[in-house]
Amino acid sequence: MIIPFELNGEMVYADSNPGERLVHILRTRFHLLSAKESCLAGRCGSCMVLMDGEPVLSCILPVFQVKNARIMTLESFVLTPEYTDIHEGFENAGVQMCGYCNAGKIFITHALLERNARPTSEQIREQFSGILCRCTIIDDLISGVKKAATIKRKRNNAE
Numbered sequence: 001m002i003i004p005f006e007l008n009g010e011m012v013y014a015d016s017n018p019g020e021r022l023v024h025i026l027r028t029r030f031h032l033l034s035a036k037e038s039c040l041a042g043r044c045g046s047c048m049v050l051m052d053g054e055p056v057l058s059c060i061l062p063v064f065q066v067k068n069a070r071i072m073t074l075e076s077f078v079l080t081p082e083y084t085d086i087h088e089g090f091e092n093a094g095v096q097m098c099g100y101c102n103a104g105k106i107f108i109t110h111a112l113l114e115r116n117a118r119p120t121s122e123q124i125r126e127q128f129s130g131i132l133c134r135c136t137i138i139d140d141l142i143s144g145v146k147k148a149a150t151i152k153r154k155r156n157n158a159e
Contacts, residue, residue, distance in 0.1 A: 005066045008032075008076035018064035023047040025063050026073060034074035034103050035059075045104025045131035049073050053114075055107040074103045082110055085155060089148025098135040105136065109145050117153055119145060 003014045007030060014025050021040070026032045026049070036046035040059045047059040050072040077083050086109050090097065095105070105128075112119055112127050119127075124142045 001064065003063050003067050005068060006070040008072055014063055016063055019062045021059055022049070022061040022063050022066055022071070023058040026058060026071075032073045032075050036100055036103070038100070043130070044101065045108070046101050048103040048107045050077065050107055050110075055104075055111050074106060077106065077110070081155060082113075082152070085113075085152040086110060086144075086148045089146070089151050090144040092147045093140050093144035095140050095144040096135040101131065101135065104131045105141065109148060112145065113149055113152055117149060119149060121146075 001016065001018045003016065003018070005012060005014070007026075012030070014029060016025060016029075023035050023037050023040075026035050027037065035049050035058050037059060038044045038046040042057040042060040045057065047057055048055050049058045050056070050070075051061075051066060052070050078087075083106065086106055089109075090105075097105075108127050108131065112124065116123065121142050124145045125138060128138065128141060
């Protein structure tokens with residue numbers, strides 16, 4: 001089955017079994033390695049990508065569901081001002097970026113800040129409750145998200 005979708009701003013066509021997992025296609029056919037094949041059960045967040053602007057777990061997403069969707073991986077997201085805000089906020093808070101669970105942390109933060117310019121600690125903790133991250137202390141992550149939110153607000157006010 002040929003499945004058309006936009007990948008990092010470019011129209012692509014995946015010729016695959018419709019039940020094949022998106023993470024596998026991203027890694028093997030498009031050589032995009034930021035989405036990790038980890039738990040393959042949607043529990044850890046290492047496989048996260050944006051689909052039509054929303055974070056999704058690509059390890060449990062059959063490729064037929066991305067037909068005509070916009071998929072963005074971390075490889076493309078790092079080129080955006082939103083990534084810069086998040087990266088700077090995380091760095092200022094001492095958030096560890098091991099490389100394995102980066103996609104989950106970054107895309108959850110992005111989605112949260114798109115909906116809420118001033119998230120509370122409780123809201124941040126709730127958003128990250130489904131992500132298994134062993135490299136970052138939750139309090140550092142909460143601080144990083146709040147710092148990223150402040151940076152983003154300042155950037156948006158300057159524009």
